[in-house]
């Protein structure tokens with residue numbers, strides 16, 4: 001039990017219950033997105049689909065990494081995810097990234113992907129705003145996750161023709177920002 005760690009966060013003026021609620025809901029969004037992205041990725045076929053399969057896979061794996069990074073922090077702060085996975089699914093901060101009616105409609109697939117990332121960007125921005133200068137570890141972790149979510153959003157929005165992202169493919173390992181929390 002990280003008693004002093006919790007005490008320092010409370011003393012800094014962070015509403016620990018509210019923070020834990022956000023962390024659990026975002027952890028649920030990560031794990032459910034990992035699941036739904038698995039189905040989306042499998043359905044990215046033919047010339048159009050194959051073109052975005054690799055970035056969908058990187059985003060899928062990194063969302064799983066985000067879940068893995070968040071869980072220890074939730075327990076350190078005295079929280080825990082629900083014991084029932086259905087409850088965990090249903091309290092997710094983001095709506096399920098479900099397969100569109102026509103999985104061959106790549107624009108519809110990209111819209112599901114980019115909206116999932118945009119929800120995550122909003123979520124971690126809120127956690128960073130709440131913890132900046134107060135809960136340094138949660139802030140550091142949320143900022144690392146936010147960096148990866150913003151890159152995911154940029155990649156998918158570029159494929160939708162919304163403008164250049166300035167990025168190219170990940171070279172080497174996934175989670176360049178979050179990996180320090182995955183040791």
Ligand SMILES: [Fe+2]
Nearest residue numbers: 030062063066
């Ligand atoms: Fe994520």
